[in-house]
Amino acid sequence: MGGFRHGVHPPGLKELTAGLPIRRMPFPELLALPLRQHAGAPARALVERGDRVERGDKVGEAQGFISSSVHASAAGTVRDVRLWPHPDGSMAETVVIEVDPVSPQRPRPRIVPEWEGLTRDEVVAAIQDAGVVGLGGAAFPAHVKLSPPDDLDIDVIVANGAECEPYLTSDHRTMLEYPERVHFGLRVMMHALGVERAIIGVEENKADAIAALRATVPPDLDIRVEGLTVKYPQGAEKMLLHSLLGRKVPSGKLPMHVGAVVQNVGSIAAIAEVFQTGYPLIERIVTVTGPGIRRPANLIVPVGTRIQDVLDHCGGMTPDAERIVFGGPMMGNAQPEPGAPILKGTTGIVVLTGDAIAGGAQLPCIRCGKCLDACPVFLDPADLGRLARAGRYEEMTDLRLSDCMLCGSCSYVCPSHIPLSQLFGLARSMVRKLERRAKEAAGAEAEPAKAGTGAAA
Amino acid sequence: MSGSERGTGSGRGRLRGEPESRTGAGNGGGTDGGGPERLHLAPSPHIHAPDSTSRIMWTVVATLVPVIGAAVWFFGLSALLVIAASTLGALLTERGFGERGTLGDGSAAITGLLLGLTLPPGIPLWMSFLGGAFAIGLGKLIFGGLGQNIFNPALLGRAFLQAAFPTALTTWPALADRWTNVYASNLALPLLSPGKVDVVTTATPLNLMKFEHQGTDLFHLAVGSTAGSLGETAGVLILLCGAYLAWKGYLDWRIPVSILATVAAFSGILHAIDPTFPGPLFMLLSGGLVLGAVYMATDMVTSPVTRKGAWIFGLGIGVLTVLIRVWGGLTEGVMYSILFMNALVPFIDQVTRPAAFGARTATREAR
Numbered sequence: 001m002g003g004f005r006h007g008v009h010p011p012g013l014k015e016l017t018a019g020l021p022i023r024r025m026p027f028p029e030l031l032a033l034p035l036r037q038h039a040g041a042p043a044r045a046l047v048e049r050g051d052r053v054e055r056g057d058k059v060g061e062a063q064g065f066i067s068s069s070v071h072a073s074a075a076g077t078v079r080d081v082r083l084w085p086h087p088d089g090s091m092a093e094t095v096v097i098e099v100d101p102v103s104p105q106r107p108r109p110r111i112v113p114e115w116e117g118l119t120r121d122e123v124v125a126a127i128q129d130a131g132v133v134g135l136g137g138a139a140f141p142a143h144v145k146l147s148p149p150d151d152l153d154i155d156v157i158v159a160n161g162a163e164c165e166p167y168l169t170s171d172h173r174t175m176l177e178y179p180e181r182v183h184f185g186l187r188v189m190m191h192a193l194g195v196e197r198a199i200i201g202v203e204e205n206k207a208d209a210i211a212a213l214r215a216t217v218p219p220d221l222d223i224r225v226e227g228l229t230v231k232y233p234q235g236a237e238k239m240l241l242h243s244l245l246g247r248k249v250p251s252g253k254l255p256m257h258v259g260a261v262v263q264n265v266g267s268i269a270a271i272a273e274v275f276q277t278g279y280p281l282i283e284r285i286v287t288v289t290g291p292g293i294r295r296p297a298n299l300i301v302p303v304g305t306r307i308q309d310v311l312d313h314c315g316g317m318t319p320d321a322e323r324i325v326f327g328g329p330m331m332g333n334a335q336p337e338p339g340a341p342i343l344k345g346t347t348g349i350v351v352l353t354g355d356a357i358a359g360g361a362q363l364p365c366i367r368c369g370k371c372l373d374a375c376p377v378f379l380d381p382a383d384l385g386r387l388a389r390a391g392r393y394e395e396m397t398d399l400r401l402s403d404c405m406l407c408g409s410c411s412y413v414c415p416s417h418i419p420l421s422q423l424f425g426l427a428r429s430m431v432r433k434l435e436r437r438a439k440e441a442a443g444a445e446a447e448p449a450k451a452g453t454g455a456a457a
Numbered sequence: 458m459s460g461s462e463r464g465t466g467s468g469r470g471r472l473r474g475e476p477e478s479r480t481g482a483g484n485g486g487g488t489d490g491g492g493p494e495r496l497h498l499a500p501s502p503h504i505h506a507p508d509s510t511s512r513i514m515w516t517v518v519a520t521l522v523p524v525i526g527a528a529v530w531f532f533g534l535s536a537l538l539v540i541a542a543s544t545l546g547a548l549l550t551e552r553g554f555g556e557r558g559t560l561g562d563g564s565a566a567i568t569g570l571l572l573g574l575t576l577p578p579g580i581p582l583w584m585s586f587l588g589g590a591f592a593i594g595l596g597k598l599i600f601g602g603l604g605q606n607i608f609n610p611a612l613l614g615r616a617f618l619q620a621a622f623p624t625a626l627t628t629w630p631a632l633a634d635r636w637t638n639v640y641a642s643n644l645a646l647p648l649l650s651p652g653k654v655d656v657v658t659t660a661t662p663l664n665l666m667k668f669e670h671q672g673t674d675l676f677h678l679a680v681g682s683t684a685g686s687l688g689e690t691a692g693v694l695i696l697l698c699g700a701y702l703a704w705k706g707y708l709d710w711r712i713p714v715s716i717l718a719t720v721a722a723f724s725g726i727l728h729a730i731d732p733t734f735p736g737p738l739f740m741l742l743s744g745g746l747v748l749g750a751v752y753m754a755t756d757m758v759t760s761p762v763t764r765k766g767a768w769i770f771g772l773g774i775g776v777l778t779v780l781i782r783v784w785g786g787l788t789e790g791v792m793y794s795i796l797f798m799n800a801l802v803p804f805i806d807q808v809t810r811p812a813a814f815g816a817r818t819a820t821r822e823a824r
Contacts, residue, residue: 010504166504238814251815322497329503336498352503363510363562364604369709369762370508377814382762383806400813408502415510416604422500 003243006376007231008409010330012205013166016289016296022173024300025313027074027105031097031304032084032341033059038133039140040066045095051078056107056280059095062128068141068344069131070095073282073302075103085337087326087346094341097304112278115188120146123192130280131344132271136160136171136235136264137327139345142271145263146192148256154193158244158255159186161202161209161265162228162235165328168348170285171265173298175202175209178269179216181276185268186223188275193261198223200265201244205230232330233407237262239376251403266347281344288314292321292351301342308338310349317351325350330408363416371410371420377403381410381420388423393430401427513707513757514563520698521570521752527691532578532630533638536687540573542582543614546589547572554598564603568592571611571752574688575745575792576618579630579658581645584622588614608799609759612749612792619792629684631659659684662743663788666735678742689745699751708755711767716750717741719775727783734783746778749791759799765809766802773798 036042043060053059053072060070076099084094113126127143134140148154159182163171175182186198202210204227213225228234228243238249240262247258255262263271270281282303289296294315301310307324311317317324325332327347342349371381379400387396401424410420528536547569551560559565569589576585592614600606619626630640661684662673677683679693688695703710724740740746754760754774761770774794781790 008506010506248815251813253815322495323499323503324496325501325503329501331501332503333501334496334498334503336496338496350503357497357499357503360505360509364602366510366513366564366604366757367760367762368510368513368757369764370706372762372811373764378811378816379813380762380810383810400816403813403815412502412504413506413508415506415508415513417505417509419500421502425500 003229003246004231004234004239004376006374006378006409007233007239008374008412009230010166010232010412012230014169014172014205016167017169017287017298018172018206020169020173020296020298022177022285022298022300025302025305025310027099027302028305028309029099029101030079030306030309031072031074031076031099031302032306032339033070033072033095033097033304034084034086034092034341034343035060035070035094036086036092037070037139037303037343037345038068039138040064040068040144042093043067043070045081045093047078047081047095049078049080052076053078053097054108055103055105056110056282058129058131058280059097062131062141065128065147066141066144068133068143069129069280071131071280071282072097073304074099075105076100085340087333087335087340087343089333089336107279110278113275115191115275118192120192120194123188127271127274130270130274132267132274132281133344134264135266135270135284135345135347137331137345137347139343142263142267145256145261146189148193148261152256153259154195154256154261155197155259156245156261157186157189157193157195157198158240158260158262159198159200159265159268160235160237160240160262161200161206161213162240163206164203164230164232164235165330165332165347166232167289167350168287168328169289169298170287170347172206172209173287174266174269174285175200175206176212179209179212181269181272182213182265183216183218183221183223184276185270185272187218187221188271189261189263189268190221195261196222199244200225201228201234201240202226203228203230203234232409233376233405236376236405236407238405251400284342284344284346286310286342286346287348287350289348290321290325290351290353291356292318292323292353293349294318303344304341306339306341307335307349310342311338311351318353320353321351322354323352323357325352330412331406360417362418365416365418368415370413370415374409374413376407376409377405379404381424384427385410385418385420385423388427393427393434396427397431401431404428508706511562514567516705516707517702517752518563518566518570520702521567521574521688524574524688524691524695524698524748525570527694528574528578528687529636531632531682531690532687533633533636533640535578535633535638535640535643538582538639538643539576539578539580539585539687540570542585543573543576543589543592544569546586546591547593547614548589550590550593550598554594555602559603562603564597565593568597568610568614571688572614574748574752575611575615575686577626577629577685578633578687579628579640579642580618580622580625581647582643583645583647584618584625588618591617604758606758607802608796609753609756612753612796615792616796629659629661629664631684632682661685661788662739663782666739666743667782667788672735672739673743675738675742678739683743685743686745686748689748692742692747695747695751699755702751702755708751708757709760709764709767711764712755712760712771713750715768715771716754716775716778717746719772720746720779723776723779724783727779740779740782744782744789745791749795750774753791754795754798759802761802761805761809763806763809763811765811766805769805769809770798770802773801
């Protein structure tokens with residue numbers, strides 16, 4: 001299926017790890033579990049210094065509905081609950097656990113929830129309790145997507161196996177090695193949502209994964225496995241729905257507004273585990289790859305393992321390595337701090353060397369229009385970039401800045417190396433700030449708002 | 458890092474826990490001899506398509522080499538001298554008045570070369586030089602440099618020369634008999650009237666058509682063995698170079714296709730109504746149409762950014778060119794057509810801006 005128009009064709013670069021079976025990484029000495037690993041409110045710590053925890057014990061409780069719990073990914077002693085480097089660049093409240101070196105790391109015996117007897121609310125609660133979030137990168141709590149408002153009619157679940165980012169292969173290996181788990185997770189989700197139909201969308205460069213999924217579809221379920229054109233950002237929710245179903249999510253709306261729930265295949269497999277083994281989300285599959293790592297691998301990594309420990313396990317970095325990226329190279333974040341931990345949403349660690357990194361002097365825009373041809377949501381990045389540099393944020397709102405997904409396609413193609421998506425990210429936070437300020441001003445006093453003049457501030 | 462079963466290896470002590478003890482960005486990679494000196498922080502995306510603005514520009518320059526070669530073949534060394542003079546004028550002006558280091562982006566070289574290709578072979582070199590300086594100085598730098606200009610700088614340079622030195626710009630020497638040929642008028646000193654220099658002149662195919670209703674053999678037109686500006690005669694060669702650039706994605710094929718199709722269609726209709734009007738093939742191959750359509754109108758800075766806009770832009774140029782050629786006072790209309798449409802580009806871009814993904818569905822729902 002071709003589907004969405006525009007987009008870009010970065011090299012796949014997946015051959016480094018596409019053929020490597022998933023293996024388990026040994027437990028590290030130390031775990032750092034940030035209480036904020038998901039979109040929404042941070043969890044609240046349930047443990048304090050000196051507490052003994054077993055593997056799978058809850059150490060952070062979800063705060064509110066759009067939040068998620070955090071669990072110990074290994075048995076050990078809580079050394080502290082303190083600020084620790086977070087992969088987003090900040091310092092964040094983190095449960096630091098010294099791993100017990102002699103523990104067999106067996107989780108406490110637990111009751112596996114019997115999904116068939118559960119109502120939707122019970123399934124949702126179990127998933128929230130298990131701390132499952134979107135494993136595709138954004139880490140949106142998984143249970144929230146299973147609780148759409150009652151007035152919306154959901155008729156299909158879309159499993160996102162596109163994995164359109166270069167280098168990454170964790171979803172690929174998941175689908176190839178654990179296809180039944182994906183199907184079982186879909187079964188539970190279909191049960192919870194009362195949906196009859198599911199589609200798994202996989203980019204065609206993963207033919208073996210498509211075959212594995214097709215061969216294992218349970219006969220009693222309507223699950224279709226569809227190949228997708230290899231194109232970035234095929235895995236963006238709006239693009240995926242357009243490619244698979246021909247449904248266009250209206251500007252400013254969500255997939256559920258066109259009757260679909262989209263979930264990443266890794267998250268679906270994690271949901272399956274909750275109802276198969278009773279384990280919460282305490283480990284995930286991480287692709288460790290890139291030209292700057294000595295032994296690339298697809299690893300099962302305990303959540304909270306520090307970057308350094310993962311890299312060391314993979315033979316360390318080469319001397320010419322220059323950048324550590326969490327996630328794919330198109331949207332991932334560069335990491336300054338090797339002590340920061342792997343999060344639930346960390347799809348991969350890509351270590352880039354000088355020649356793999358985008359470089360080049362920045363030149364003025366020559367209006368070549370390549371960014372317009374790249375933008376999957378049909379914006380005018382050239383004009384938006386001009387406005388962003390001039391600080392004219394309000395005009396950017398009129399040009400639908402809010403529809404930008406920050407996918408980076410425009411920056412990728414720009415021959416003048418203008419950091420367009422970075423400008424748009426900054427502009428978005430500026431717009432939010434201005435809106436907040438305008439709201440405050442309107443609420444505080446009937447004084448005429450002068451938001452327009454404050455744009456450059 | 459052998460034998461590190463626990464996966465932390467010899468580097469385990471260093472990062473043992475406390476964030477305070479971290480050594481800042483860098484020195485990751487273990488202590489086993491390897492490991493980078495420092496880590497870079499930068500926003501995503503971390504990879505980039507291989508194209509760069511400089512590469513686009515210098516590729517365009519490279520494709521002009523065969524066109525220049527053809528000009529030398531037909532008009533002798535004069536061609537090289539005229540093009541060199543205009544390019545020198547452009548480069549020196551960019552170097553002298555532009556920001557530092559902008560020569561490397563290749564755009565000034567393109568402007569100079571293209572201007573040279575639009576000039577008659579016998580033009581005095583000082584005029585050619587002046588045209589190049591004008592094109593960069595008042596065609597580009599005054600607007601703020603690369604990417605800021607409204608009009609195609611090379612064509613603006615030519616328009617200036619045509620206004621300042623109408624005789625020199627419409628004096629067409631006969632084809633050269635040897636490639637070493639240098640027209641005497643090339644060497645005229647500044648402000649000396651070129652008319653005083655004795656040169657065998659001839660008429661361009663468009664002159665012949667307009668004033669004497671005399672056609673020119675289509676084969677000569679296609680190959681380029683006719684009188685005319687330096688780079689405008691070898692139509693087929695220019696089309697080949699343009700096809701290469703389009704294949705590389707360095708020019709928008711929609712613009713030349715729409716210009717040429719419009720000219721062919723419009724002149725075809727006129728020719729069918731009244732056969733004294735020139736036919737479409739003559740229209741396509743004569744004058745500067747192919748050079749203008751392939752190299753001038755496609756200048757990224759001065760053409761629309763939208764696909765739909767490119768079609769409209771080309772349509773406008775095609776219609777105006779035929780109008781000027783058939784009913785205007787001038788024999789050639791490509792230059793003014795492009796300059797006129799350049800001025801409309803911001804407007805074209807605005808009206809052809811694509812609707813954002815899902816914007817239409819959103820509006821429909823709101824109703």
